[in-house]
Amino acid sequence: MGYFDAASAAPLHPIARQALQASLDEGWADPARLYREGRRARVLLDAAREAAAEAVGCRPDELAFTSSGTRAVHSGIAGALAGRRRVGRHLIVSAVEHSSVLHSAELLEASGGAVTQVPVDRAGRVKPSAYGEALRADTALACLQSANHEVGTEQPVAEVAEVCRAAGVPLLVDAAQSLGWGPVDGDWSLLTASAHKWGGPSGVGLLVVRKGVRFAPQGPADERESGRAAGFENIPAIVAAAASLRAVRAEAAAEAVRLRELTERIRARVPQLVPDVEVVGDPVRRLPGVVTFSCLYVDGEALLHELDREGFSVSSGSSCTSSTLTPSHVLRAMGVLSEGNVRVSLPAGVTEEDVERFLTVLPGAVATVREKLGAPGSEAVVREADALVVDSLGKRCPIPVIELAKVIGDVPVGGLVRVLSDDEAARLDIPAWCEMRGQEYVGEEPADKGTAYLIRRVS
Amino acid sequence: MGYFDAASAAPLHPIARQALQASLDEGWADPARLYREGRRARVLLDAAREAAAEAVGCRPDELAFTSSGTRAVHSGIAGALAGRRRVGRHLIVSAVEHSSVLHSAELLEASGGAVTQVPVDRAGRVKPSAYGEALRADTALACLQSANHEVGTEQPVAEVAEVCRAAGVPLLVDAAQSLGWGPVDGDWSLLTASAHKWGGPSGVGLLVVRKGVRFAPQGPADERESGRAAGFENIPAIVAAAASLRAVRAEAAAEAVRLRELTERIRARVPQLVPDVEVVGDPVRRLPGVVTFSCLYVDGEALLHELDREGFSVSSGSSCTSSTLTPSHVLRAMGVLSEGNVRVSLPAGVTEEDVERFLTVLPGAVATVREKLGAPGSEAVVREADALVVDSLGKRCPIPVIELAKVIGDVPVGGLVRVLSDDEAARLDIPAWCEMRGQEYVGEEPADKGTAYLIRRVS
Missing domain, CATH: 3.90.1150.10 (Aspartate Aminotransferase, domain 1)
Known part of the structure; x- marks a missing residue:
């Protein structure tokens, strides 16, 4: 099988499937009920919570099961921000967080809060000191993924947690990509994860809130899962999620x-x-x-x-x-x-x-x-007084870069190429091409339509 | 089997189990992906949406799968209120709605909105005219269950929908208890339901928003399920939910x-x-x-x-x-x-x-x-000038009612009994007892501790 997209979703682990099937018979009732079917469901839920907590390295009563990793992130950030509302409404995130984190940050900004994005280096990694610099007196929460979902880079979570801890700011770690591989090191305050990333079923996320972390669940009240995840618990899936976490950890x-x-x-x-x-x-x-x-x-x-x-x-x-x-x-x-x-x-x-x-x-x-x-026509190339102009307006990447590559040899070393493009990706890809090709990226300037990117041939 | 709590959760329908197992192999991948596993998942999701929409009586693109019925209610009410924010922040609910509706209403009140609770008769049924009277110029939304979850009473949804429609106010119907039995009649605007009530798995709810209804999803942005249900879709459970809805409808x-x-x-x-x-x-x-x-x-x-x-x-x-x-x-x-x-x-x-x-x-x-x-001691009974006083302070229901029943024969016809109680249930149960026993409930008044309930013996 050529399925190479496990970071998106993993097929169900055989242990997860067994656990799911076994608990369909025992885990369908309401665990809040006191009759036998409810008690059986409660036993399964409690055991799953203990197993998951052990794998995370937390107390069972610190861990709530949510309906997805995205929901865990949304609820975790909203609850942590509300819990420290009196401190302020400033949030720190890395620039490479999962969209669930960045969308939570956008929501905060839309309602008048402030967000600082910590940059990453070319490897996709943040500097712990950059979190230190981003901290403010009104910082309510900082977020950092354990490892990046697109490029796999691991983040210095323990060091960032230390920086945050020293400032009294809780750190939420999105551990979606790494929890199957091992617990997250360091003195973090909140943690989120998603079962279908480690071979568990869809429909189960984890939200861990350490004791002592101020947390005020948002949304309508609901007494399930310590008030942190509204709605009837999906116990068969939760049991399968915990069982597969244990199984993948063993391997x-x-x-x-x-x-x-x-x-x-x-x-x-x-x-x-x-x-x-x-x-x-x-x-x-x-x-x-x-x-x-x-x-x-x-x-x-x-x-x-x-x-x-x-x-x-x-x-x-x-x-x-x-x-x-x-x-x-x-x-x-x-x-x-x-x-x-x-x-x-x-x-x-x-x-x-x-x-x-x-x-x-x-x-x-x-x-x-x-x-x-293919080879784009050269009719789009015009020689101006100071530069060769490539008109890539209306063309999607990678065409602008292809056209640039085709003409760079037509100007002398030291000469300029001006690429006109209205594709947002060009802003990223033309400098990246220059870096790869050893050419000089001079900069961009607004053009009549779109943007003009200036490149100097140096080799 | 003596499981008589199907209104809380129904055991998994055999068809749901079959569908769940079959789609565990085909439905685990991300349906937003274009590769074969993603396309297969998408096909399953689309088919389930069509089947569910047919059972509801709506268009497939009006129906989103949520992670629970509770979540469908929370998201549905929040989105409908936000969509009509410019009209106002008044919400109408019946007094006997599910807690997910009432908790949503509490959240609105806590943030400065207004809520009108429409009363019910002794059978638990609302009057359509009472919805008409509750409507205001700033009413953003009205909610009514299709049938009550505690006593089974069916509500006059079609009539209430007509009253709301005439005023241009959308009606959200919580159909959790009835959707397995049949579609909801009438010209409602939004509908919610929960799969585990009809023998589907836990972890699946429905949120239907009719075309033309103003709806602004709340919470962080997420592109799944038309932006109405954040998080990775739980496709095997969704497939099972749709299959079991079809199966129970056939029966x-x-x-x-x-x-x-x-x-x-x-x-x-x-x-x-x-x-x-x-x-x-x-x-x-x-x-x-x-x-x-x-x-x-x-x-x-x-x-x-x-x-x-x-x-x-x-x-x-x-x-x-x-x-x-x-x-x-x-x-x-x-x-x-x-x-x-x-x-x-x-x-x-x-x-x-x-x-x-x-x-x-x-x-x-x-x-x-x-x-x-048992028989509570009579030392708590004191004869005052005008009434026999029963001191039930500190005793939980049904003790106050039991003590009342024990002494009512001790006063002459026309005489009064005063029951002192600090249990909130007494406020309901003492008048109810009077109704059942043909005695006169005179009323309540504040006492030193708790409340004094006055009962006149009439037979």
């Missing part, structure tokens, strides 16, 4: 070594097999199963389609914006190439053969897409 | 006749078998499987415990307040006795033998509880 150490070797192979070989590729994300401090690369002169969606025809399922850009044409906010924050972006995230149990076959298929798929994009 | 007409006969039997026989019982709820316009009665001089929780020992699972009072000592808001709004309250809600497929066995066991269970409550 995690060995499987991490195996997947890390396979992704290392992809990291090393893709640039050898495919010309004009940039592998992105931290090469060392990263999730075992994730590797992301971008291919110059390639349309990401077309490449996904080619790979799907060959039996491989991968994602491109940010999963939550795949239906839009906006380049991934993660790649943009990293300042790396977004065009032709591919995220490979290997599921547990993937075979070496599948990975080898992917490496065999990829070069042809990239070549096919590049060929289809 | 609904015949099963309704059968269950109605069984509940009719309970309605008729319980007052013959057990002394001092009041059957509550509309005797005709009611759900097929629900029958509710209250037993004088009985503690509801103790009776549930006795019945559980005999193998019967029933609920008492409001399901959402069963863990508190507050009497059910539904019974209070109806003005009927709340003490010793039992709701029997028969699951599909229940046998006549189970019901007969329940009727055999019930009288002994009630007698046991009454015996345990």
